[in-house]
Amino acid sequence: MRFVDEFREPELIHRTAEEIRRLADPGRHYRLMEICGGHTHSIYRFGLQDILPRNIDLIHGPGCPVCVLPMGRIDDGLSIAEQPDVIFAAFGDMMRVPGTHGSPLEYKARGMDVRIIYSPSDALKLARNNPDKHVLFFAIGFETTAPSTALTLMRAKAEGLRNFSVFCNHVTIIPAIRAILDSPDMRIDAFIGPGHVSTVIGCRPYGWIASQEGKPIVVTGFEPLDILQSIVMLLRQLNQRHCAVENQYKRAVPWEGNSAALRAMAEAFELRPFFEWRGLGFISQSALQIKEGYAEWDAERRFAVPGIRVTDPKASQCGEVLKGMLKPAQCRLFGKECTPERPIGALMVSSEGSCAAYYNYEHRKAQTLTKLASAPVGA
Amino acid sequence: MCLAIPGKIVELMEGDRSLASVDVLGVRRKVDLGLLADERPVTGDWVLIHVGFAMSKISEADALTTLRMLEELGEADAALEEAQGYGLGEAGETGSRAGP
Amino acid sequence: MTSVETKIRFRDPQVEMAHGAGGQASRRLIDGLFAPILFGSRPPPLGDAAHIQINETCVAFTTDSFVVRPLRFPGGSIGELAVNGTVNDLAVSGAKAQALVVSYVLEAGLPTHILEAEVRAMAAAAQTAGVVIAGGDTKVVEHGKADQMYITTSGIGHLIPGLSISPAAVRPGDRILLSGPIGDHGITILLARGDLDLEADLRSDTRPVLPFVEALAEAVGPAVHWMRDPTRGGVATSLNELANDCGLGIVIREELVPVRDPVRGACELLGLDPLHIANEGQFLAVVAAEAAEAALEAVRAVPGGRKAVLIGVISEQPAGAVLVTTPFGGSRIVDMLVGDPLPRIC
Numbered sequence: 001m002r003f004v005d006e007f008r009e010p011e012l013i014h015r016t017a018e019e020i021r022r023l024a025d026p027g028r029h030y031r032l033m034e035i036c037g038g039h040t041h042s043i044y045r046f047g048l049q050d051i052l053p054r055n056i057d058l059i060h061g062p063g064c065p066v067c068v069l070p071m072g073r074i075d076d077g078l079s080i081a082e083q084p085d086v087i088f089a090a091f092g093d094m095m096r097v098p099g100t101h102g103s104p105l106e107y108k109a110r111g112m113d114v115r116i117i118y119s120p121s122d123a124l125k126l127a128r129n130n131p132d133k134h135v136l137f138f139a140i141g142f143e144t145t146a147p148s149t150a151l152t153l154m155r156a157k158a159e160g161l162r163n164f165s166v167f168c169n170h171v172t173i174i175p176a177i178r179a180i181l182d183s184p185d186m187r188i189d190a191f192i193g194p195g196h197v198s199t200v201i202g203c204r205p206y207g208w209i210a211s212q213e214g215k216p217i218v219v220t221g222f223e224p225l226d227i228l229q230s231i232v233m234l235l236r237q238l239n240q241r242h243c244a245v246e247n248q249y250k251r252a253v254p255w256e257g258n259s260a261a262l263r264a265m266a267e268a269f270e271l272r273p274f275f276e277w278r279g280l281g282f283i284s285q286s287a288l289q290i291k292e293g294y295a296e297w298d299a300e301r302r303f304a305v306p307g308i309r310v311t312d313p314k315a316s317q318c319g320e321v322l323k324g325m326l327k328p329a330q331c332r333l334f335g336k337e338c339t340p341e342r343p344i345g346a347l348m349v350s351s352e353g354s355c356a357a358y359y360n361y362e363h364r365k366a367q368t369l370t371k372l373a374s375a376p377v378g379a
Numbered sequence: 380m381c382l383a384i385p386g387k388i389v390e391l392m393e394g395d396r397s398l399a400s401v402d403v404l405g406v407r408r409k410v411d412l413g414l415l416a417d418e419r420p421v422t423g424d425w426v427l428i429h430v431g432f433a434m435s436k437i438s439e440a441d442a443l444t445t446l447r448m449l450e451e452l453g454e455a456d457a458a459l460e461e462a463q464g465y466g467l468g469e470a471g472e473t474g475s476r477a478g479p
Numbered sequence: 480m481t482s483v484e485t486k487i488r489f490r491d492p493q494v495e496m497a498h499g500a501g502g503q504a505s506r507r508l509i510d511g512l513f514a515p516i517l518f519g520s521r522p523p524p525l526g527d528a529a530h531i532q533i534n535e536t537c538v539a540f541t542t543d544s545f546v547v548r549p550l551r552f553p554g555g556s557i558g559e560l561a562v563n564g565t566v567n568d569l570a571v572s573g574a575k576a577q578a579l580v581v582s583y584v585l586e587a588g589l590p591t592h593i594l595e596a597e598v599r600a601m602a603a604a605a606q607t608a609g610v611v612i613a614g615g616d617t618k619v620v621e622h623g624k625a626d627q628m629y630i631t632t633s634g635i636g637h638l639i640p641g642l643s644i645s646p647a648a649v650r651p652g653d654r655i656l657l658s659g660p661i662g663d664h665g666i667t668i669l670l671a672r673g674d675l676d677l678e679a680d681l682r683s684d685t686r687p688v689l690p691f692v693e694a695l696a697e698a699v700g701p702a703v704h705w706m707r708d709p710t711r712g713g714v715a716t717s718l719n720e721l722a723n724d725c726g727l728g729i730v731i732r733e734e735l736v737p738v739r740d741p742v743r744g745a746c747e748l749l750g751l752d753p754l755h756i757a758n759e760g761q762f763l764a765v766v767a768a769e770a771a772e773a774a775l776e777a778v779r780a781v782p783g784g785r786k787a788v789l790i791g792v793i794s795e796q797p798a799g800a801v802l803v804t805t806p807f808g809g810s811r812i813v814d815m816l817v818g819d820p821l822p823r824i825c
Contacts, residue, residue, distance in 0.1 A: 003385040013807040019452045038381020047809020092821035118675045119431025148432040151413045196383045199435045250441040261414045361811040382750045404744030406679040
């Protein structure tokens with residue numbers, strides 16, 4: 001697979017891992033946070049922690065749009081869809097996320113018309129093909145996904161397609177990073193920066209992280225070599241007390257971002273004054289709402305939204321895990337009351353949420369594995 | 380937010396210039412090029428696909444540069460270690476992807 | 480002796496789609512509700528077919544229901560699945576299917592030509608598989624139920640001499656044989672539904688695996704310790720079931736698992752793992768190490784078996800789990816799915 005397999009080449013991976021071992025100061029413990037859930041997924045899928053030296057810790061950040069979505073918003077979306085002749089359309093990621101009375105899939109089992117879609121444009125197509133129904137698109141995602149929703153709203157308006165609306169839960173990445181850095185117990189040395197969000201917003205928005213917070217950040221791709229190369233670049237910066245934004249993912253990320261995508265977002269969206277993030281609390285200017293010009297396609301204006309607020313059980317420690325203060329296994333509910341099959345907290349719900357990823361890929365390995373016959377190279 | 384895959388444009392759609400048929404290892408999907416309006420990709424270009432939309436054009440040149448830097452890792456450092464110094468490795472980059 | 484008072488351990492308040500997907504939820508339903516009531520203190524059947532002693536003969540007996548949308552897809556249709564699925568369940572339990580009986584639940588309003596096509600498909604598949612359709616039953620339900628048609632087949636057969644398989648026979652060091660590329664069927668169905676707007680040159684791999692099993696039996700017989708056909712839930716689910724049942728670990732080398740390009744492309748696009756995708760014409764066998772090469776050669780010599788490979792090994796650790804290693808030293812645990820694989824965008 002072009003532009004993918006070359007970045008999974010074993011010999012190059014060994015060499016880069018060697019370089020990491022050479023660069024990692026044995027007297028130092030490095031804490032690197034990967035912000036984006038997709039990086040969490042890659043790290044586990046490729047077992048990258050296995051080939052890193054023990055003094056490099058990868059901390060999973062809050063860049064999982066499913067994980068940070070408050071349960072009340074799911075309840076709100078589902079309550080709109082409970083009205084007759086409404087089709088609830090959402091990405092697969094949302095389907096097992098529990099609301100107070102069940103997940104979208106469970107609502108489907110009880111008779112709601114729930115469709116899994118791959119693209120917002122598929123939701124539009126559903127609306128065209130079902131003129132006697134209303135299609136509610138439950139939109140989630142950071143700036144990677146928001147432009148596609150924006151374009152879809154623009155297309156809906158241009159077509160005059162009335163039986164379509166968007167329940168918008170798009171959030172922005174910079175406030176989430178700020179919330180991490182503002183956290184009093186934060187002990188992170190550097191960031192493996194979001195890759196695909198950066199194809200839209202570019203690399204400039206991360207400038208303050210290096211210049212004001214003094215943390216290096218490298219915009220990173222998702223293949224094993226991308227992540228390892230990024231770690232090399234971060235180690236070099238840290239060792240030299242250098243502090244800058246760098247772009248490792250040059251083949252896909254333009255430094256200035258994607259102006260057409262940013263224009264589309266500006267056309268259809270504006271920032272909400274504040275928005276609640278599950279595990280992080282209310283953050284101002286951190287989420288998108290649909291602009292007046294597209295009010296007709298804004299589910300929150302078309303329908304009465306209950307505005308349900310659901311607080312997480314006191315025992316759950318999602319916030320601390322999200323901010324990197326606790327490892328998933330350190331949460332008191334992890335693996336017991338809270339498992340991927342019966343998630344209590346958001347981080348267990350999405351397959352890229354820290355806890356679910358850790359549980360699915362690592363937890364049982366840690367419990368049962370003594371020593372693998374084929375030991376990792378070097379380490 | 381993050382799952383995006385490189386695919387090759389195999390056909391631009393007649394009639395709707397913002398739609399293209401994109402191929403990933405033999406799987407084809409109509410992809411919306413609306414976010415690349417400024418760049419006007421053509422058949423044969425590689426694009427990064429997320430939720431059925433093309434997010435950016437993939438630069439073959441940058442991919443090769445990245446890989447070459449990785450290939451040179453071991454060699455460069457071996458040489459530098461002999462000379463007892465660390466290299467910086469990032470000097471002298473130009474172009475829209477390197478930064479200010 | 481089972482008692483109607485037997486307590487069940489199944490806590491879910493209602494049946495969900497996940498309970499039929501072949502993953503963890505299915506297991507919970509079987510272990511927690513069916514097993515305590517139906518099997519009581521008898522150990523629940525672990526294999527794909529029951530082996531039942533009737534006087535001096537041991538017969539293998541199994542049943543399976545087929546529910547698929549769309550009914551017809553590239554490479555096959557529900558009729559073929561219904562024949563091959565049951566023949567395969569018997570085969571991987573170590574038995575040669577002799578006869579099937581078939582039960583149709585038909586939706587009122589189903590066009591006759593559709594029914595005819597499926598019955599013809601079943602007849603053809605039965606002939607290819609060398610099995611007789613000995614009888615059947617039909618029920619018709621109201622329009623709106625049964626998704627056009629549901630087919631259940633039950634099969635009976637005799638044991639293949641030389642084979643004696645059970646999770647208890649599996650030993651550390653045993654090798655794992657896979658008959659061919661994975662994921663073809665599940666991805667074909669996903670694409671055929673049309674919801675995702677993806678096109679690919681892909682076909683279901685539905686076929687009887689009996690010829691491979693017979694070749695294995697003849698070549699290495701007693702060295703075959705376990706077999707399964709990785710249908711719903713994929714290779715990952717079948718291997719996890721084995722790991723659970725035998726208490727040992729399974730280590731798979733990812734680069735050895737064959738996946739066709741379009742399956743890989745679709746999985747990358749949708750964020751799916753080929754190890755979790757259903758197959759309808761593949762089988763897994765666990766074979767004693769010293770017989771592994773001979774086993775592989777035997778399967779490869781059968782038409783359609785050219786792509787068989789050895790993909791991994793049974794080990795002490797990680798006990799009860801399946802570990803997949805990458806070519807560069809990393810590894811991950813691959814678990815059973817909870818329910819059906821869902822495409823993701825994150």
